Amino acid sequence: MSAAKRTIAQEVLIDLYRRLEGLPARCAERRDLVQQAAQLYGVSESTLYRYLRTLYQPKPVRRSDLGKSRVIPSAQMERYCEIIAALKIRTMNKNGRHISTVGAIRLLETSGIESDYGFIKLAPGQLNKATVNRYLLQWHFTPKTVLKDSPAVRFQAQHSNECWQFDLSPSDLKHLQEPVWYDKQKGRPILMLYSVVDDRSGVCYQEYRCVYGEDAASALLFLFNAMSAKADPEFPFRGMPDAIYLDNGPIAKSRVFRNVMAYLGIEVKIHEPASKAKRRKAARSKGKVERAFRTVKECHEVLYHLREPKNEAEANQRLLEYLKQYNDHQ
Template sequence: MSSRRKAIPTDSLLQLRQRLDRLPPKSPERAAQITAMALLYCISVTTVYRTLRAFQKPHIAHRRDHGKPRILPPSELEYYCELIAALKLRTTNKAGRHLSTTRAIQLLEEHGVETTQGLVKLPKGLLRRPTVNRYLSLFRLDHSRLLREPPAARFQAECSNDCWQFDMSPSDLKYIECPEWIDPARGQPTLMLFSVVDDRSGVNYQEYRCVYGEDAESALRFLFNAMAPKSHPEMSLQGDRKCCTSIMARWRKAMSSRM
């Protein structure tokens, strides 16, 4: 036996539907007609009933302008919705309560709202609360969306070397040998982890440094080491002499301004 599901031909279903329509609703002949059709095509009675329900089932029909406002042009309706959303947002208190849609419509109708283009008043009876609430949601101007925090976005540089992210953070490392240049009179320096990452390629360079706070001199010294050519060819960030020259010039300028 074939595993393919047997289907009743369309003309047979149409004839069965016509015969059933001529019979009374509670006539026993209806069940007999259904059973005969099931035996003819070797299917169950349930399958015949299910096929009849799906046969020529009316589909949902929409108007040609479905989803488009008929009371106002879309641009004007969106402008009024923006004003109502602004009124709700402006009147929101710390408890999260704000002006209702009905009251916002009344304010626009009775008093209007002063904008950069002048006073804007809504004709009375033009907008109703269900209409405004529906289009506030469609235009994404409802209160929950307006208060939602925007998603965090990276810089997303298009090419490598377009954007570098530089960071200095206190290190979790507890001990490191103190360099010779540390001045005891200035106190104990802070061990910090310096890092720079290319936003596009992800190439990074890191160094541990003992510094007296986050100053420009320490940052430029680190950037000079990061962008300088390396003796180890396996290091991903090799740097460039021209870039080092530019960083050194900035360091001299920063040092001269401190003197």
């Protein structure tokens, strides 16, 4: 602040401003007041007018160089923060634990890091934890912002029976009152809903099966029924696909299942598993078969509360009648 500016008190400027506010813009009395005040405090008229213009202007509450490093150039600080963020991601385990900011700074100071920018080694005390953490948040170099899922690649078969999506889900009915077969040593079997959906047309075929788990024999029997000609000639699902898309569960890992599919000339495609770096989630492209499960459970199985099927054959018969209506809308 200059010496000339310190000679005019804030109260004097406020009083002069209020007196000038009551006078017209081009008034001789207004000019006389400004000249008298300028002569009294030893400043020019233009300087006094400048003080009056800035009298009620809001002043910033933060520094003009907010967010910029004053000790290290911004480009160099950004490079260091990028390296520290890369160290955090590189040392992250499956539980999300990684090297701390203090540990990364100590590593850069003691042994240095070989990076794309060359060999980086810092002098002791050049960086501190609070400054680095603030810039990591400001420049979005945290693991939550850096580690994003890779974009999902959507696909769709060009022709019918080119690809089937296959999956199974526990039925909301859970079990039947009179299961077809029953092993007292294993307990009551679970009623599973097996489903295949044509990737191109969206036509669906499903069956109920009482099983104790995901076994290859039940899956092969279901696929045989799906590929075979149906008793109802109007049911729009038959033929053999070129490929079957399913998750990497016990069925896909079964050697018997893969041998049968290879003998039939059907390619087995599995969902991509989740990556260790958590950049890709598992089973991201099976929405069509999951949509069929949801529709059957919400629109068909809720009616079982009114009249529950007695056995597996009756449940499959009622399900087949519903699927005829479902496929007509596809």
